[in-house]
Amino acid sequence: MVDKHSIPPYDPSEVEARWRSFWADRGFFRSDVASRDKTFYYLNMFPYPSGYLHVGHGRNYIIGDVVTRVKMMRGFNVLNPMGWDAFGLPAENAAIDNNVHPREWTLSNITNARKQFAAWGVEFDWDREVTTCLPDYYRWTQWLFLELYKHGLAYKKKATVNYCPMCDTVLANEQVVAGVCERCGTAPVAKDLEQWFFRITDYADRLLEDLAALEGWPENVRKMQENWIGRSFGAEVTFRTESGDEIVVFTTRPDTLWGATFMVLAPEHPLVDKLTTDKQRDAVHAYRHQAALASDIDRSSTEREKTGVFTGGYAINPVNGKQVPVWIADYVLTSYGTGAIMAVPAHDERDFAFALKFGLPIVPVIAPLRDEIRSAVAKRDVADGFAAAVKAAGWTIEERGGQYLVTLQRSQADAYLKTAQEHVREGRWIGVVGSRFAFVFPDAVIELASVEADREIVARVANGNGSDVAVAMDLVATEAAYQDVLFHADHGEMIHSGAFSGTSGEAATEKVIAWLEEKGIGEGAINYRLHDWLISRQRYWGAPIPIVYCDKCGTVPVPEEQLPVLLPDVEFIGKMGLADIPGYAETTCPECGGPARRDTDTMDTFVDSSWYFLRFISPTDEHHAFVKQDVDHWLPVDQYVGGVEHAILHLLYARFVTKALHDLGHIGFEEPFRRLFTQGMVCHPAYRCSEHGWLFPKQVDEALCCPQCGRRLEVASFKMSKSKRNVVDPTEIIDRYGADTERVYTMFMGPPDRDIDWLDEGVRGANRFLKRVWTMILGNVDRMSAPGAVPDVAAFDDAAKALWHRCHFTIKKVTEDVEQRFSFNTAVAAIMELANDLGRYTDSDEEIDGALLRIAADGLVLILSPFAPFVCEELWRGLGHEDAILEQPWPCYDEAGLVQDMVEIPVQINGKLRARVAVSSEVAEDREALAKAALADSRIQEWLGGKSVIKTIAIPGKMVSLVVK
RNA sequence: GCCGGAGUGGCGGAAUUGGCAGACGCGCAGGAUUCAGGAUCCUGUGGGGAUUACACCUCGUGUGGGUUCAAGUCCCACCUCCGGCACCA
Structure with a gap:
């Protein structure tokens, strides 16, 4: 037994102070880029340097540090760099609030963050640090811009763009999330502006198709990108107005063309004026005015009832030569497709609702996949014997209230129509809805097969009672029994479609497209939701766009040797762009030397981060952004780790830039990140008083009442954020328990990809574990054989055999959990089990094997060290070793050790x-x-x-x- | 509405290829130590039941079905929650 009083207590602050600068001083994390042997590029998404990092941020970096340390001990040549996504609006806003220059604010945050990393024991190759706001970095961001510009991938155009009035700048499509500015939550307004774009849509297909090969990426991220790119296949079909103007529409359902009974243009569509008749002009004008005022969120709400106005004009449906009215409505968007649609109300839910509301004809042209026909018949509309006849024919008939409901299938329809006609009373009619649409009158059965048929049905019904029914569908749309068969969007058999009737399924689309192409009235087309990437920003704190405008020479790129175009060094005075800085725009033309003006926009910060992973390979190269043979060797990044909030923006842009640079011959690979891992958020309870807002946990007593007004507080767990006052400060954790405890708890608390609550009790558990390891190791050193001892396995007793097996098993498990599964919580659990077994072994009264104890203790410290590097370095010395843990090979297991008797x-x-x-x-x-x-x-x-x-x-x-x- | 993901003790979670459900930790209960608290250590801890015996039985992984010698895991239908997209033609 061990005399535990002779062991110094575990004092993390003392231990951690001793080793804090050790790893950096010894240069363990400096990587040799020239080396080509067993390289491993680990990369965290570089952070925006804003104030203090909390324990939620820590999760990301601790994961990286654990993996890096394991890989290093496993003999890899590891590159794990860190940098700063240092341009951007928060710096400007903070600078305005605190009256400092954004540069000062940013750089001081960086200094602070570096200290926090050191306190966590999170190490990087700081010789490779990149900072996007410094000229030696953004010079190459400008170079990237010019490369894209020279090859037609950057262009300027006037466009209607999203402008955030709060941030005072335009936004990329991707930065408008759920209709509001991603950053500040303000609804953007539409503005027509000349702006720079990157031609990411040229790469839409490749960005989509190559997703399939990204097997190391989480499925949800791939799906999100797929949805964002939003590729849809169909046809562009040309309609003509009566005056001969072309209206091109995009449709994914060319097989429904025969059912196009009207057209709808976006209110902003250029042909609207010309189409509008004098009679409709006032209404159209008023509607367009109102649509222009409505925000995008209002316009794109699916809840809202459809609105629209008839222009008075008509177009010709090219497949059947029929005249169709042209409407405008704001459910058609200028930003998608051609800004005009053919409306097929029978098979498109939106068109259906619109047609019903405005009394436009609805003609089914596709048979539904579910073969069901219903006919609701009022008893007073039919002669006696109707029900008997239906029953006699063997069709299903129900009776409720004053009506019969007949249900049948398509093959029975003809017979039923005949029976119905025989029984329908004079002046009455019977509807048949579903796989067949028909109206039965005593002297005729009219199939709803065309607009003309629709008119005839309406005319006959109106004859009797002068109703206000506009189209045949109105006659049946209110009948409860019909609700789920009125409309469908199935890929069924084409009907009422001339020669194409009878064609079905996906083949129908292909055949119709081929025919459209042959006739010259349309062609197959692909449409994307993805738009070109708008990169201009009207703010100061970003990389200036390296373009000059000359009256003589036009748009002139700044020559490469004149880069960087420096941000003007002004005393910072507030919300502004480069245009507000006197003298900045004035320059001379690089081509003719005459007077010229600089572009006064800066680039979206996502441009900075779209290529930084390349710069880490040669961060100080003054002649190149990066060196091809080096990046070709080190990239794609072996493991990329960051938040899922970048699933679309950053990751899509980085993929695009990589592909573009590949095509321009600068790099030899097409995807930047081989494996991607998205870690979950760390949450913590937040307390809110409906009157006094968010409260710090310290202000809250057990009764959960507001200290100011006594109101009951709302309590819920949220992602840590300063505004909700629920962040856990790592400094407090480290002061009380040590960084090793925070690291172990962070890795142990749950699967790293899942959102999880930070629990103070859990932290204590991790601390308890480290204390136990400390006492157990240091208390048993005297009983161990010297380092390097070889145990006599054959002589082991049962307890020794079990521990021996446990050692090998644990090494195998921890290695696989970290390297292959990214399952750190189970790795820590396995180490705890080893520690428990080791404790049981040393506490037993039996004789212990000194060589086994030595191997088990050494092994435990080595595999725990990536998780708790400070205390393990200390224990390693305590175990009598002189060298650093990172100079040790990762312990190995052998199959023989895994076998139990x-x-x-x-x-x-x-x-x-x-x-x-x-x-x-x-x-x-x-x-x-x-x-x-x-x-x-x-x-x-x-x-x-x-x-x-x-x-x-x-x-x-x-x-x-x-x-x- | 569409597309993803997830539902397992009081809590976080484990079960990797269909093979002992609940590893590991928290919390809780009892005990040891202590003047006391804290810290530490030991024991127990899914529900229900049984017994002289913790060498027992039984139910149990959101719900309902199914496949199988065997289902948390596979199939079908559904419910709930989370995330993304959403009048995208």
């Missing part, structure tokens, strides 16, 4: 666990011997009780299952 094998009878038999591992691996051993067990014999075994399933090493009768 005896194993317990569960035995099931009829699927229920009835016994466990202890057998030697040889027996356990032998199917027949294992089955025999199971049957020989006395408990099993008892359960069998003379019944016969019909089937025996023995899975070597796993279990035996007996089926008995």
Whole structure:
């Protein structure tokens, strides 16, 4: 037994102070880029340097540090750099609030963050630090811009763009999330401005198709990108107005063309004026005015009822020569497709609602996949004997209230129509809805097969009672029994479509497209939701766009040797762009030397971050952004880690820039990140008073009432954020328990990809574990053999064998969990189990094996060290070693060590666990011997009780299952 | 509405290829130590039941079905929650 009083208590602050600068001083994290051997590029998404990092940020970096340390001990040449996404609006806003220059604010945050990393024991190759707001970085961002410009991938155009009035700048499409500015939550307004764009849509197909090969990426991120790119296949079809103007529409359903009974243009569509008749002009003008005022959120709400106005104009449906009215409505967007649609109300939900509201004809041209026809018949509309006739024919008929409901299938429709006609009373009609649409009158059955048929039905019905019914669908749309068969968007058989009737499924689309192309009235087309990337920003704190405008020479790129175009060094006075800085725009033309003006916009900060992973390979190169042979060797990044909030923006842009640079010959690969991991957020309870807002946990007492007004507080767990006052400050955790404890808890608290609550009790548990390891290791050093001792495995007693096995098993598990599974919580759990077993072994009264103890203790410290590097470095010295842990190879396990002498094998009878038999591992691996051993067990014999075994399933090493009768 | 993901003890979670459900930790309970608190250590801890015996039985992984000797895991239908997109033609 050990005298625990002789061991110094675990004092993390003292231990951590001793090793804080050790790893950096020894240069362990400096990487050799020239080396080509076993390289491993690990990359965290570089942070925006804003104030203090909290324990939620820590999760990201601790994961990286653990993986990096393991990889280093495993003999990899690891590159794990860090940099700063240092341009951007928060710096400007903070600068305005605190009256400092954004540069000062940014750089001081960086200094602070570096200190926090050191306190966490999170190490990087600081020789490779990149900072996007410094000229030696943004010079190359400007170079990237010019490369894209020279090859037609950057262009300027006037466009309607999203402008955020709060941020005072335009936004990329991707930065408008759920209709509001991603950063400040303000609804953007539409502005027509000349802006720079990157031609990302040229790469839409490749960005989509290459997703499939990104097997190391999470499925949800790939799906999100797929949705964002939003590729849809269909056709562009040209309609003509009566005056001969072309209206091109995009449709994914060319097979429904025969059902296009009207057209809808976006209110902003250029042909609207010309189409509008004098009679409609006022209404159209008013509607367009109102649409222009409505915000995008209002316009794009699916809840809202459809609105629109008839222009008075008509176009010709090219497939059947029929005249269709042209409407305008704000459910058609200028930003998608051609800003004009053909409306097929029978097979498009929006068009259906619009047609019903405005009384436009609805003609089914596709048979639904579900073959069901319904006919609701008022009793007073039919002669006696109707129900009997229907029953006699064997069709389903229900009776409720004053009506019959007949349900049938398409093959029965003709017979039913005949029966209905025979029974319908004079002046009445019967509707048939579903797989067939028809109206039955005493002297005729009219199929809803065309607009003309629709008119005739309406005319006949109106004759009788002068109703206000506009179209045939109105006659049946209010009938409850019809609700789920009125409309469908199935890819069924084409009907009422001339020669194409009878064509069905996806093939219909292809055939119609081929025919459209042959006739010259349309062609196959692909449409994307993705738009070109708007990169101009009207703010100061970004990389200036390196373009000059000359009256003589036009748009002139700044020559490469004149880069960088420096941000003007002004005393910072507030919200402004480069245009507000006197003298900045004035320059001379690089081509003719005459007077010229600079572009006064800066680039979106996502441009900075779209290529930084390349710069880490040669961060100080003054002649190149990066060196091809080096990046070709080190990239794609082996493991990229960051928040899922970048699933679309940053990751899509970085993929685009990589592909563009590849095509321009600068790099030899097409995807930047081989494996991607998105870590979950760390949450913490936040307390809110409806009157006084968010409260710090410290202000809250047990009664959960507001200290100011006594109101009951709302409590809920949220992602840590300063504004909700629920951040956990790592400094407090480190002061109280040490960084090692924070690291172990962070890794142990749950699967790293999942959102999780930070629990103070959990932190204490991690601390307890480290204390236990400390006491156990230091308290047993005297009983261990010297380092390097080789145990005599053959002489082990049972307890020693078990511990020996546990050591090998744990090493294997931790190695696989970290390297392959990214499952750090189970890795830590396995180390805890080893520590528990080791503790049990040293506490027992039996004689212990000094060599085994040495190996187990050394091994425990080595595999724990990536998680708790400070305390392990200390314990390593305590164990009598002189060298650093990072100079040690990762311990290895051998298969022999994994084999146990005896194993317990569960035995099931009829699927229920009835016994466990202890057998030697040889027996356990032998199917027949294992089955025999199971049957020989006395408990099993008892359960069998003379019944016969019909089937025996023995899975070597796993279990035996007996089926008995 | 569409597309993803997830539902397992009081809590976080484990079970990697269909093979002993609940590893590991928190919390809780009892005990040891202590003047006391804290810290530490030991024991127990899914529900229900049984027994002289913790070498027992039984139910149990969101719900309902199914496949299988065997299902948290596979299939079908559904419910709930989270995330993304959303009048995208």
